[in-house]
Amino acid sequence: MEGKFSFSNYKGFSQEELKKLPVEELAKALHEAIKEWDKLNQRLNQDSTNTNRAPSTDSPEAKAKRKAEEKKSSPKHGARKQGAQPGHKAMNRPLLPLEDGDVVIECKPESCTHCGESLGECSDPDPYRQQQYDIDIIRRITEYRKHEIVCPSCGETSEGTLPEEANQSAYSAYIAALVVTLTGLFQMSRRKAKLFVEEVLGVPISVGSVSNLEKEMTHATQPVMEEIEMMAQNASSGNADETGFGMKSGQQGWLWVLVTEYAVLFRLFLGRGQEYASQLFGCFVGILTTDRWCGYNHYPRERRQLCWAHLIRDFKAMCAEGPEGEAIGKALRKASQLMFQMWHRFKIWKSNEEKRGVNISMTVLESRLQSIRARIKSLLEEGAKRGVPKCGTLLKVEPLLWTFTQTEGIEPTNNAAEQNLRGAVLWKKRSFGVESERGGRYVESMLSIWATSQRNGVSPIVFLKELIHSYRSNATTPSIFSVSNK
Secondary structure, three states: OOOOOOHHHHOOOOHHHHHOOOHHHHHHHHHHHHHHHHHHHHHHOOOOOOOOOOHHHOOHHHHHHHHHHHHHHOHHHHHOOOOOOOOOOOOOOOOOOOOOOOOOOOOOOOEOOOOOOEOOOOOOOOOOOOOOOOOOOOOOOOOOOOOEEEOOOOOOEEEOOOOHHHHOOOOOHHHHHHHHHHHHHOOOOHHHHHHHHHHHOOOOOOHHHHHHHHHHHHHHOHHHHHHHHHHHHOOOEEEEEEEEEEOHHHOEEEEEEEEOOOOEEEEEEOOOOHHHHHHHHOOOOOEEEEOOOHHHOOOOHHHEEEOHHHHHHHHHHHOOOHHHHHHHHHHHHHHHHHHHHHHHHHHHHHHHHHHOOOOOOOHHHHHHOHHHHHHHHHHHHHHHHHOOOOHHHHHHOHHHHOHHHOOOOOOOOOHHHHHHHHHHHHHHHHHOOOOOHHHHHHHHHHHHHHHHHHHOOOOHHHHHHHHHHHHHOOOOOOOOOOOOOO
């Protein structure tokens, strides 16, 4: 048969016609069919545990299979019931000090339950206290009345002057902060935010007004974004990741994140290449933890840490590559589990020793993991010789897997970036992306402020209230790294 060989060329052949073909040709067709079947079977068995797919894309069967495997590998963990576990520290609501307007109801017995004697004015000096919370939302309207008065002497008309704040917005700084908290931080739709403000607060508002408040907040947050960017790019270490995010006219955008100790920076770009990663990092020269996406390959190798969570998924995928791949993959997964166990134990031991005033060097961890590192490297070399997929690629970046053993504060996974991207992924699924440049800036600023405020123990709605108030009054922009929570 002429042209490119494919077993599909024999699809219309009957059994009798196939019998007339040479054995060599049939063997070649069978070999091609087996390769195609194996390829399709591997795709059928792909899920979030052996690829970079999100767990939400897994089928119910895959989720059930994963839970069964977790229960089998860790019976004690799999057998636990949902909810608080034995030994869990109870979390109780604290009693709040009473203020003006709070109600106190004294529950006293009128008579003794034993002898029937009247207890009169007797009281318990230390009664049992239980508090029930309630709120009274009071809408307050500030009405400005500009008068035009005719002078009784000269007959000329004079007009009053409205204060500056009267011409800024129909909604106060607090309502503006609340609206963008609902749509930007809690990611409600504008219609649901409108419903909440009208039904709960009793304040009439339109969907267009919600959009206008978002626009105003986007302009107000630009100095804050510059501050967050400067803090993130000057950090000593960080985690980076990216995810697809729809943009106007059906374009595929990419939402990037750089997570550091105190700042979390989100940026929305049109691409996923190295030039966009460079825009995100700017002057960043710290230790960078990422996955193996080629967009990060321009960053110096000596300052990179590759994510082991992605690595473990690759090891599991190897198990589906025939007997040789299965043997290498299982051995690599076992070595990885041992590495994580030793790392967690080292962290606990190091923390306890430092509380006692003993300084522990990272060289201790490096020496403890030396044998595991040698084992993983030898397995990758053996897999590369046998032609197991990805072993050769992983062998080239093997030094980048162990940066966490040499630098304090670096973790072997990229969980910090992926956890911060989770909210952005949910936003994308609900809204299908953004339709304007301003919408993109709004997404960037709200995600950055939300994540950064959490890292600094700052109330986001308090910060946004102070921010919009300073923006409207042309005052100094508050710093998200020093704002008060009061």
